[in-house]
Amino acid sequence: MNNFLDNIKEAKCIAIIGHINPDGDCVGSCLGLYNYICDNYENKQVDVYLQPIATKFRFLKGADLIKNQSEDKVYDLAISLDCGDTDRHGEFSGIFANAKETICIDHHRSNTGFGNYFYLDADASSTCEFLYRFICYGTISTECAECLYLGMVHDTGVFKYPATSEETMTIAGKLISKGVRTQYIIDETFYKVSYNQNQLTGKALLNAKLHLDGKVISTCITTDMFKEFNTTKDDTDGIVDKLRVTDGVEVAILAYQKGEDLFKFSLRSISYVDVSKIAIAFGGGGHIRAAGVDIKGDFDVTLDKILKMIEEQL
Ligand code: 5GP
Numbered sequence: 001m002n003n004f005l006d007n008i009k010e011a012k013c014i015a016i017i018g019h020i021n022p023d024g025d026c027v028g029s030c031l032g033l034y035n036y037i038c039d040n041y042e043n044k045q046v047d048v049y050l051q052p053i054a055t056k057f058r059f060l061k062g063a064d065l066i067k068n069q070s071e072d073k074v075y076d077l078a079i080s081l082d083c084g085d086t087d088r089h090g091e092f093s094g095i096f097a098n099a100k101e102t103i104c105i106d107h108h109r110s111n112t113g114f115g116n117y118f119y120l121d122a123d124a125s126s127t128c129e130f131l132y133r134f135i136c137y138g139t140i141s142t143e144c145a146e147c148l149y150l151g152m153v154h155d156t157g158v159f160k161y162p163a164t165s166e167e168t169m170t171i172a173g174k175l176i177s178k179g180v181r182t183q184y185i186i187d188e189t190f191y192k193v194s195y196n197q198n199q200l201t202g203k204a205l206l207n208a209k210l211h212l213d214g215k216v217i218s219t220c221i222t223t224d225m226f227k228e229f230n231t232t233k234d235d236t237d238g239i240v241d242k243l244r245v246t247d248g249v250e251v252a253i254l255a256y257q258k259g260e261d262l263f264k265f266s267l268r269s270i271s272y273v274d275v276s277k278i279a280i281a282f283g284g285g286g287h288i289r290a291a292g293v294d295i296k297g298d299f300d301v302t303l304d305k306i307l308k309m310i311e312e313q314l
């Protein structure tokens with residue numbers, strides 16, 4: 001593990017890259033590492049490359065310095081965090097590919113394996129939890145700890161998903177000891193919703209349908225629904241979690257429309273269906289209980305295919 005810090009020590013110019021549509025764990029791990037390096041190493045040039053992040057994450061230190069545009073620059077070291085394959089680096093793929101040395105740190109079971117140094121722990125609750133194990137407790141600042149804590153909160157659904165282990169809670173405790181504003185992070189970045197978001201959620205839940213004897217629930221948010229409530233994909237956070245806890249349900253499916261014939265599917269399961277298998281079959285990825293994929297084609301046709309695959313596992 002010290003190898004990782006040695007690699008950082010040796011590099012002058014470092015790029016940190018996450019995945020497209022950055023979520024809490026992605027933003028938290030990227031900014032957590034950014035702060036850790038800035039706090040502990042002199043004379044480093046560190047750049048974080050991410051697509052625009054949600055407003056609620058902008059309080060994190062360094063968020064205002066994130067680069068949203070790719071550059072023609074060759075870094076000594078590029079570090080990929082929370083990203084299962086190089087396609088998901090999106091417009092920043094070149095920065096990763098062109099770096100002299102590359103490292104991947106991730107927790108997605110579907111990870112394809114890339115980078116000169118490849119670290120994967122598919123049992124870790126979050127990339128933030130995994131990243132914590134590479135750095136030194138004594139030199140973690142409050143700002144760095146807040147980034148990592150936020151990522152853990154988001155990927156564990158506030159410490160409740162099955163990947164939440166004894167170690168997850170120990171690490172969360174260590175981060176809290178650094179002065180993390182726990183309630184602020186949980187309420188303001190995980191639970192808080194806007195009025196419009198509530199309306200979108202309401203309509204999505206109202207339209208939800210049960211399948212396979214009530215073991216599966218699905219709903220689709222169309223472009224028109226986004227328009228009706230003046231909302232975007234960022235306002236879909238948390239909806240699949242509400243579907244997931246419907247009594248009797250094993251699998252929850254939330255889709256939202258990205259284009260005329262393009263839908264993003266979020267899949268969640270409760271205890272035995274492996275949804276990552278289904279996402280991978282369509283070219284996506286994720287974890288056993290939470291996976292996602294973009295699928296081209298008619299929504300109803302795709303849903304039927306997914307339901308058949310779930311039926312095989314039920
Ligand atoms: P969500 O449904 O919340 O977007 O994602 C659930 C999990 O699946 C996350 O760990 C996310 O990184 C992963 N995931 C979502 N969409 C994709 C995708 O299109 N490709 C891959 N490889 N993973 C995805």
Ligand code: MN
Nearest residue numbers: 025082127155
């Ligand atoms: Mn993650």
